[in-house]
Amino acid sequence: MHYFEYAEKDTTLYSRSGSQNTGIDEIIEVVKDVSAAGVVQGISRVLIKFDTTYISSSVSSGLIPSSSYTKFYLNLYDANSNGLNVNQNLYAYPVSQSWDNGFGREDSFPIISDGASYNFRDNNDVKTMWTGSMTGSGGTWYNQYEASQSFSNQAADVRMDVSNIVWQWLHGNIENDGFMVKRSGSIGNLDTTLDEGTSKALGNFSFFSRETHTVYQPKLEVVWDDSKWVTGSLEYLTSTELEDVKLYPRSLRDQYKEDSKVKFRVNGRPLYPEKTFSATAGYSTGYNTAKMLPSGSTFYQVVDVFTDDIIIPYGSGSKVSCDSTGNYFNLHLKPLLADRFYRVDYKIISGSGTADETIQYFNYLPSFKVVK
Secondary structure (H helix, E strand, O other): OEEEEEOOEEEEEEHHHOOOOOOOOOEEEEOEEEOOOOOEEEEEEEEEEOOOHHHHHHHHHOOOOOOOOOEEEEEEOEOOOEOOOOEEEEEEEEEOOOOOOOOOOOOOOOOOOOOOOOOEOOOOOOOOEOOOOOOOOOOOEOOOOOEEEEEEOOOOOEEEEOHHHHHHHHOOOOOOOOEEEEOOOOOOOOOOOOOOOOOOOOOEEEEEOOOOOOOOOOEEEEEOOOOOEOOOOOOEOOHHHHOOEEEEEEOOOOEEEOOOEEEEEEEEEEOOOOOEEEOOOEEEOOOOOOEEOOOOOEEEEEEEOOOOOEEEOOOOOOEOEEEOOEEEEEEEOOOOOOOEEEEEEEEEEEOOOOOOOEEEEEEEEEEEEEEO
16 A cells, blocks of 8 residues: 655755745755865755654554554655766755744745744744754754665656654654755765765755645655455466456546545456356356456556656555455555546566566556546
8 A cells, every 4th residue: 555645844945045945946956056166155955844643643543554564755756956977865864843834935035034944943033043953054853863865877756765764753752843855964064075065066956846836746655565365266367377368447437536545456367268168157258257366466556647657656565455356456546636647557477486487567548537
């Protein structure tokens, strides 16, 4: 199962304009400006927070398993990052103080200083500075809880495993004040071997913010294995039948209400089933006979029809289940934006771990629409 929360608030902290708020910019970015002489002119860091109330209550109720197999991923979508010409990492840390989003933009003139900035964290009449950081500015974070993602010479979306941070929030060990996304080190520190302090130009990471008018809002993704396998009297597809198998959705509707929880059913059968005969039913072609797909190795993914973006990927949280009437999977529609069309693709791995292992992909045209 996959569940998503969209960002509650986000902003960029720019060192070059210490009191400027950019809380309603459509882009958040991790910037490093370096002069021709190799002097760092400025850097930026990103603050982003997700509401984990529903996730926390779902863990408490057992709906989301409280185990190490439940994973959390921070999803950020690339918005034309530039100059990323070396291998490098981005890091995420839990923020250690509360902050206000504000309503400023980078191009506001005069600048808007209400809300979080490089020097301050709120929009009170008397500004509250970040306290406890190395320089007294740029935000504060718990550096003992770290997540990271590597980039190799090119821009890419972020899907960072932040499970160790989110579990600290859910267990009540630290307050959820969001993530700090940044490069390693700290501008102005004595260790110039770390990315923020080094004289090397590393380029600028740009991502869509919660204010974007696109479908690429930041998301916190929860992934867990909710698959079940109850076979009843069903038969498995044989290895020969799997070589030429046809999958087709069963009772797929044209549209579903947003935020619904839906059971999607999928049937598998040989492409050309053999005719059988019984005294009561006569000849039967077998076209309507459901057989089971391979257990634990049949997966689904959900794709936006128009952009071809993968919303829910193949993986441990997208295994197909089985009950006495056939194969199915449960889908929470919250990550699927309304007024858009989606399709479901399938992957079957058969003969796993053997010399005869095969992997088949099934991309179907039937789609459904999520409506408000």
